[in-house]
Structure formats: structure tokens, C-alpha cells
Amino acid sequence: MSKVILIGSPNSGKSLLFNRLTGLSQKVANFPGITVDVATGKLTGAPELSLMDFPGTYSLQPISGEERVATEYFTRALDDPEVSQVLCLVDITRLEKSLYFTLQVVRECARHGKRVLVVANMMDVLKRHDMSVDLQGLAADIGAPILPISARTGEGLETVVAELRNSSAEVRNNPALVETPDALLRGNAHQLAHKYGPRGDLLVKTQARLDAFFLHSALGGFAFFGIMFLLFQSIFTWAAPAMDAVEAGLGALADWLVPMIGPQLAKDFTSDAIFSGIGAFLVFVPQIFVLTFVIGLLEDSGYMARAALICHKPLRLFGLTGKSFIPMLSGVACAIPGIYAARSVDSPKKRLLTYMAIPLMPCSARLPVYTLLIAAFIPNTTALGGLVGLQGLAMFCTYFFGMFTGLIVTGLVSRTREDHYTDLPFVLEMPPYRLPALPPLLRNCWNRCRHFITKAGAIIFTVTVVVWFLGYFPNYGADLGESWLGQIGRVVEPLFDPLGLDWRYGVAIMTSFLAREVFVGTLGTMFGIEGADENMVPLVDQIQASGLPLASGVALLFFFAIALMCVSTLAILARESGSYRLAVKLFLAYGAMAYLGAIGVFQLVSLFSG
């Protein structure tokens, strides 16, 4: 099969063109640097040709690690004998930012003897403004044929496909270009942009008006908080019914299937290991779908670049960028969609720092643990004449403690790294506001969910089955305390002793590696209470009656706020960052920080509470 490379600068409509030409699922984003992976698809109407969507860069002269990877990948692909042609996309309305890149691509194709076709996108915008560009003249000057298209309306795409299929077309490259250095190309591009670029104002007035609102010092702030509130609601509240439905559906399926299974061991394995294992990762799917959809809307509409601008200054203090805000905010609901959202952070260093901050955001799985511990240890009284409830205040402080720690960690790490002062400067293109196209957006949501199920599902499922196995044997689920897990709990009890906790809490902490909220249910089982995760009151009474000191409660709160114990987060962190080492390092570092910090907190509170 013959391969065709599709390449172009960010925001030139490349992903939309790829979707149009292949009908395949590929993210169409209105935000620089969104195409991270190289997507491939068969050309519609020409299945013998395979189209490869390359990452968008502004130049083949890279200034960041990410760009270096993209450009090296491109030049290597040109050496591939299967690559026959290159489709280079130009935004005809903004020639000055894409012509230098185009000339570089044409030169590289000439060097490698590959045929290059330049496609001039956004012709519909030119027409709407009654403007035109001398494409023939421009084609003659750059030494490559130019085809006018509109990726949005589909105009001109048939000609592009026909040209690509025209295998008899000879490769006519400009030999003079082969030896032209970058500096000269840059000058040429600047002159050509002036000579051929559309004369007149192509900026839609609504863009200026919308920017005046969204970037207004006061109104823009309100709009930002309103939009972020909706985003937060979407993952916290709107996804909840679908998550409940997944749980209920799996529960109903288990209720129907399990009675038909013979031996008790097989029954227990199916219901508690298989169904719990599948449920442990399937339950996240609605949240990932909803968040991907909302973030996609923000990206495709052009608002994401504005949000990054608004958040940039405060986050820069902590070594992050404005683009880190959405992933971190998503992490407050759940770290997994947050880690996926970090793809939009284009600086590799800042993306790494964002990955470090996300697990410290107070995710929703921590909420039941906080609720239990606060109900058990903080008196249900009010202060300041009934205005402030102590339990609510404790919850607020615990939540903000996690966020604050995340920022402190990234601030410290960014300052201790050698490359602190050599990071990419903040230069972000503000794309025009556009109405998002729904079908590619929905396809992208589906792809993201499929990626999660196939990549992280197996790991989460395996760990769930292993923990079930340890908790079930050797007494066949009769008593968790006497199981291998219980025995391990007793062995590691000295570890929890400095926190004033006995082995039962140790077992509950170990099972919370599946998901933090499992801590509550397991602790209920250890205290002989059924359904503690649904109704915490009896468990709260038991914990209070057991005489566990306040210092242990606060130490546990501290531990849960810091420790990265969620196996799903670790699995997806390793997959997304491409580094299992990073996941292991963060697990160990946050584990040590949580444990040692909790000992310190225990000692401190013991000192003051007598």
C-alpha cells in the first residue's frame, strides 16, 4: 500500500481535512499542538492509498523536544520507500505563518525525491470576504502545485483525491530549492506572503468582540469561572447517573448469571473478582466520555486557548502553564480523565509537572474516606455564631491541602530542575472561534474510552483479581481477618503502629489500592458491619467506641490526601506518559511523603491533644 503524509502547521484545519479524506476517527481540535500521535486511515475513494496525519509544527527547525520528535519522524518517513507523496496544508488566509513551513516541506521532498502537493485551505473564508489569491503564481514561485480546498465545506477534496491517485504524475521538484538554507527560505517566505497574501481584514469582527468579553478583566473572569463550574459539574454530577447505570447494569448481570454457576468458589470468583474487576474500570468510562466531550467542545470552539491565557500567570509561579489548569481541575473529580486532558499541554516539561500535580488533587474517590474520618474525629459543632461548621471547615481544609501540596511540589521540582530557565516561552496562537463539529468530537470520545478500556482495563482487572484472591483464601471468604490479606495485615502492622493504627486499618489501606473509597467498605467488614459504604453511621460509632485517638484520624486524613495509591491512576499515568518509571517513582515518592508526613502529623497532634 502506498502511503501519503499529511502535514501542516497548527490550526490550519489539518485534522478536519484528515477526517474528511479518511472518514476515520481523528481529533479535530482548534488548539495548537493537539495532534500528538500519528493517525493513519485509508483514503475514502482510494483505498490503495493510506493517509498519515503528522503532528502539526510551525517549522521543521524545532525549538522543543516535542517538535524535534515530530520533525525527525517526518524526515525519517521521507526515507520510507512506501511513502510516495506528501500533502502539505496551508491556511491561505494566514500565509505569513504557514509559508515558511511549506517551503521547508517542499525542500525536504525535493531532497528525498518525493512528490508534494500543496493544498490551500480556507478558500471559503476568502470567498466570503470577496478576496482571491493568485494560486498559480504562488505555485510557480514555491515550485509545487497548489490545489484550492475548504476542509470545512468539502469543496475541492475530490480533485485532491484524484491528484493523489494519479500515479502517472511525475515528481517535478524544484532543484534550486534543495540547497537553500533556512535563513534564505525564511526571507523568501516573508516576501511571498507579502506578494500573494490576501489584502484586507480577514479577522471576523465577532472574534474581536468575543475576545473583548472572554478576556475582559472582570467579565472574562466571571465567564471563566462559569465555564469551569460547568466543566466540573459535568464530571462530578452529569456523569454520575451513567456511572450508576454501569454499576447497576453490571450488578443486574451478575445477579442473573451468578445463580446459574455451580460451585460456591466459582460463584464467588465470578461475582466478587470478575464483576468487581470489570466494574472497577468500566465505572470510569462515562466520566472519561463526558470530560472528553466537554474539553473537546472547549478546544474546538477556540475557548481553550483563552482559558490557558487567563490561568497562565498564576500557574507559572508554580512551574506550570495556563494549559495545566483544565487537567488539574479535572483531577479534582478523577485523576484519570485529568491525565488524559494533560495531552493538551504541549511543553513536555510542563506536561510532566502537570502529571505530578494531578494525583494530589482531591479526587472524588477520596471524598467517602474524608467523610468517614471527619465524621468520626471532628465534632459536629459550629463556630462564629453558627456560621461555620467545624466538619465543613475540616473538609474544606483537607481539600485545599491536596491542591496546595500539588502546587508546592511542582513549584519545587520545576526550580530544582536544570532546565528551569530553558523552557518554551509562552507564545500561543489564538484560533478563531468556531462551532465545533459534533461527529468527530463524539468519535474522539469513543476512541478515548476505548483506549482506556484496552490499555488500563487489563491492569486494573488483574490487580482486583489478585486482591480478591488474597482476601478470599484460605478460608473461602468466611473471614477477611483470617484471610491471607488479613495475615499480611498483621505482618505489616508495625508499619501502621507509628500512626496509632492496628492491623484492621492496615488491611483497609491495602485494599484501598483498588480505589480509595474501598477503604470504607473494608473497614466496615473488619468491624463486622455490612454495607458501611452506603451508611457510615454505625462504622463512625464503632471507630469512636474503639477509642482511636484524634491524632490517628488526622494522620489518616493526611495519608489519604497525599498517597498515590489508586492502581487505575498509576496504570493510565504509565500509559499516557509512556514511562512506567514515572508511575513507580511517583507512587514511591508520594507514598513516602504520605507515610512520613502522617507520622509527623500523628506526633504533632498527639502533643497538642494530650
Place this chain on the structure above:
Amino acid sequence: MSTSLWSLRAGDRGRITGFDDALAETYRIRLMELGFHPGETVACLQAPAFGAPKVFRVSNTVFSLDNEVATHINVETDAA
């Protein structure tokens, strides 16, 4: 009047005269690749409060630049 791009306020325009030496060569080249060429006219469209990055227009493209970059781009304005 010669000043830096960062000092432009919303609605101001200026002509790029060059870059100061503190800006690394690679960033200078990237800015030129994006259209910030000496001789080009730049307009400041938005200057949000609290030192947030400002929004500039060069030709038909809009970019947001923070002070770390924009202070190193020299512009000539009409103001006395």
C-alpha cells in the same frame, strides 16, 4: 517612540524594529516564522489585567505572548 511590544496597551499599534539580545536566537527565529518580522505592524488587541499574557495581531493571525517574550521585541510607535 521606541519601546517594547509588552508596553503596548489595548488598541495601540507599533512597527517591529527588532529583538533585543536577551532573547535567544531560536525564539527570535520562531517569532519571525510566526510573522513577527522586523518591519511588520503589530496591534495589541487585549491587555488583560494582573499581568496576564497580552493578545497581539500580526497580519491576520492573533497570538498571545507573555512578558518574558514580549519585553524583548522592540517596536516603534507613532506616539510622541
